[in-house]
Amino acid sequence: MRYWQEYLRDINMDEILNMQINDMAKVEFECSCGRKHFLDIDKIVMGQGVISRLPEILSDYVKEKIYILYDQNTYRAAGRKVKEVLEDADFQVKCTVLDSGDQILIPDEKAVGKMFMELEAGTGMIVAVGSGTLNDMAKYMSSRTKIPYTIVCTAPSMDGYASSGAPLMNGGRKISYTATLAYAIVGDTDVMKEAPMRMILAGYGDIIGKLTCLADWRLSHELTGEYYCETIVKLVQKAIQKVVDHRKGLEQRQEEAVRYLIEALTLTGVAMGLAGNSRPASGAEHMLSHYWEMKVIARGENPELHGIKVGIATPVIAEVFDEMQDLFPESVKEMAPSADQIKTLMKEAGAPIKPQEAGLDKDLFYRGILEGNTVRDRFSILDLAVKENRIERIARKITDEYYQE
Numbered sequence: 001m002r003y004w005q006e007y008l009r010d011i012n013m014d015e016i017l018n019m020q021i022n023d024m025a026k027v028e029f030e031c032s033c034g035r036k037h038f039l040d041i042d043k044i045v046m047g048q049g050v051i052s053r054l055p056e057i058l059s060d061y062v063k064e065k066i067y068i069l070y071d072q073n074t075y076r077a078a079g080r081k082v083k084e085v086l087e088d089a090d091f092q093v094k095c096t097v098l099d100s101g102d103q104i105l106i107p108d109e110k111a112v113g114k115m116f117m118e119l120e121a122g123t124g125m126i127v128a129v130g131s132g133t134l135n136d137m138a139k140y141m142s143s144r145t146k147i148p149y150t151i152v153c154t155a156p157s158m159d160g161y162a163s164s165g166a167p168l169m170n171g172g173r174k175i176s177y178t179a180t181l182a183y184a185i186v187g188d189t190d191v192m193k194e195a196p197m198r199m200i201l202a203g204y205g206d207i208i209g210k211l212t213c214l215a216d217w218r219l220s221h222e223l224t225g226e227y228y229c230e231t232i233v234k235l236v237q238k239a240i241q242k243v244v245d246h247r248k249g250l251e252q253r254q255e256e257a258v259r260y261l262i263e264a265l266t267l268t269g270v271a272m273g274l275a276g277n278s279r280p281a282s283g284a285e286h287m288l289s290h291y292w293e294m295k296v297i298a299r300g301e302n303p304e305l306h307g308i309k310v311g312i313a314t315p316v317i318a319e320v321f322d323e324m325q326d327l328f329p330e331s332v333k334e335m336a337p338s339a340d341q342i343k344t345l346m347k348e349a350g351a352p353i354k355p356q357e358a359g360l361d362k363d364l365f366y367r368g369i370l371e372g373n374t375v376r377d378r379f380s381i382l383d384l385a386v387k388e389n390r391i392e393r394i395a396r397k398i399t400d401e402y403y404q405e
């Protein structure tokens with residue numbers, strides 16, 4: 001899948017658990033789960049002021065054309081700086097602004113088409129400056145053109161920086177394209193701590209969602225024999241713990257809190273890469289969130305940020321776990337947080353938990369719990385509740401709690 005790959009570094013399994021994220025690029029290890037894991041990202045560089053290190057990060061491409069992509073918001077946040085830093089170091093750059101400025105950037109035929117039309121022959125590296133949308137567009141172009149891409153993150157808002165899937169809009173529908181991993185991920189905390197608070201809280205919601213997601217993975221392992229990797233789970237849990245420990249610093253935009261958040265979001269992507277699928281990052285809370293999103297898009301409304309919806313869905317799924325406790329083994333109980341615990345973690349960070357805040361009405365909320373398991377073929381607590389004929393009662397109970405007058 002990779003075309004600029006040269007080598008991977010062999011490490012042993014325990015090392016990965018004690019590594020800093022900046023050292024995880026290009027690792028490979030034999031794991032107790034029986035698989036050999038590898039991570040095909042060349043460079044992960046996170047920290048304060050790291051944008052100024054771009055010339056060094058991209059030094060292999062100094063003789064080639066660099067295609068920089070941003071929208072008007074991300075230009076102000078970091079794009080201008082990226083351009084200046086590279087120009088000052090004698091890189092040949094070509095820049096494209098992908099939005100018209102009067103609305104949010106939608107990754108549809110028009111925007112993707114513009115991105116391709118402005119691509120000059122002889123381009124050696126794509127540099128996207130942005131978060132979810134720009135990253136998705138750039139990784140899609142990278143996979144189709146075989147030109148590597150670098151993402152300069154502008155907000156710690158979601159966990160897709162290190163993942164290979166690219167959801168784009170085509171014909172009015174959201175389609176998930178298989179794309180490629182980044183050559184480099186550059187996360188400058190000076191930029192990200194200034195991101196809109198809603199985006200920071202969305203990133204936090206996406207991380208809190210991993211708590212139910214990992215419990216779902218374990219549940220499926222116990223009940224269906226699905227592949228499970230203890231090392232990957234520990235890796236993600238460690239990263240979540242740091243975010244949770246610093247949750248109260250997010251609203252104050254504390255550098256440390258923001259750094260742990262972007263590290264955990266990137267690491268979840270890394271974990272997906274190691275597992276070979278999104279199991280370590282996406283469980284029933286994501287299905288619920290996707291269900292709501294599809295219905296909202298079908299109504300022609302603008303969906304709320306991904307992580308905000310995941311954050312709202314997580315205590316709901318935790319409550320489904322609470323209701324099903326008698327039916328699963330101790331190992332799952334240890335991993336499944338209670339709904340109250342999750343709600344407290346959300347509230348203490350200042351993150352929303354009311355479905356009404358994401359524009360969800362009572363019926364849509366209820367249907368999501370009832371039919372969320374149909375979103376994808378991946379065993380979760382929702383499937384167990386359906387199988388045991390409890391889902392209707394649970395969905396009704398939770399909905400009534402959330403929508404009581």
Ligand SMILES: [Zn+2]
Pocket residue numbers: 031032033034035037229230231232
């Ligand atoms: Zn493993």
Ligand SMILES: [Zn+2]
Pocket residue numbers: 158159206281286306310
């Ligand atoms: Zn997510």
